[in-house]
Amino acid sequence: MHRVAFFEDLAPRWDEISRSGDPRMLEVLGQVPFAPQARILDLGCGTGRTVRHFLGRLGPAGRVTAVDFSPRMLEILKGSVRDPRLVCVQADVGELPEPLEGFDLVVLFDLLPHLERPREVLADLSRRLVPGGQMVLAHDVGREQLNRVHDEQGGAVRADRLPGDDLLVAWFQSAGLEIEDLQATPSTYLLRGRKSQRAVR
Numbered sequence: 001m002h003r004v005a006f007f008e009d010l011a012p013r014w015d016e017i018s019r020s021g022d023p024r025m026l027e028v029l030g031q032v033p034f035a036p037q038a039r040i041l042d043l044g045c046g047t048g049r050t051v052r053h054f055l056g057r058l059g060p061a062g063r064v065t066a067v068d069f070s071p072r073m074l075e076i077l078k079g080s081v082r083d084p085r086l087v088c089v090q091a092d093v094g095e096l097p098e099p100l101e102g103f104d105l106v107v108l109f110d111l112l113p114h115l116e117r118p119r120e121v122l123a124d125l126s127r128r129l130v131p132g133g134q135m136v137l138a139h140d141v142g143r144e145q146l147n148r149v150h151d152e153q154g155g156a157v158r159a160d161r162l163p164g165d166d167l168l169v170a171w172f173q174s175a176g177l178e179i180e181d182l183q184a185t186p187s188t189y190l191l192r193g194r195k196s197q198r199a200v201r
């Protein structure tokens, strides 16, 4: 099954499926520092559980740009969150529109294993950060369980894997990000990097 079709099919069930991971999602994202006025790019946002978390922590000047390639995921998000600080964009993370830039924080939550060219995507996303901006790659399950779940789900995500720490760290670094946090536990994953203050786009 094509990837978009796979997630379109999953969309009406995603809130229910993901709910048990919410405490771990909050535990992981709760550690990510950002200012109340931050501009956040939430990639593969799904039905919006991470969007709701960010909006809850942002002040009136903060912004969340939520991106997903599944129209049904975005429909559910738009139906449940009405907030002037939220912009929803239907797009493939591998082919983001050029004007999406100038972010303080870029987040890939439960997304990276599904990307076909993750290294290139991370390099592109780093260019969309302001100097001093942060990139966060996170999961509400540990690597082993995540890879097993994809095995069991089969279909378009059967071979989707979270690469090893060495590779992910190397991809972050080659994208110009300095590693500030890496936590790989049996039940969560967090990699956080920061673009140099002196970086030019």
Ligand SMILES: C[S@@+](CC[C@H](N)C(=O)[O-])C[C@H]1O[C@@H](n2cnc3c(N)ncnc32)[C@H](O)[C@@H]1O
Residues within 6 Å of the ligand: 003, 007, 008, 018, 043, 044, 045, 046, 047, 048, 049, 050, 067, 068, 069, 070, 073, 091, 092, 093, 094, 109, 110, 111, 114, 115
């Ligand atoms: C496992 S779900 C996670 C959703 C959300 N981040 C969460 O934690 O609830 C993966 C999401 O990424 C989206 N997705 C997967 N590959 C994508 C791509 N290449 N471009 C845009 N969205 C993508 C899917 O449609 C789906 O909504």
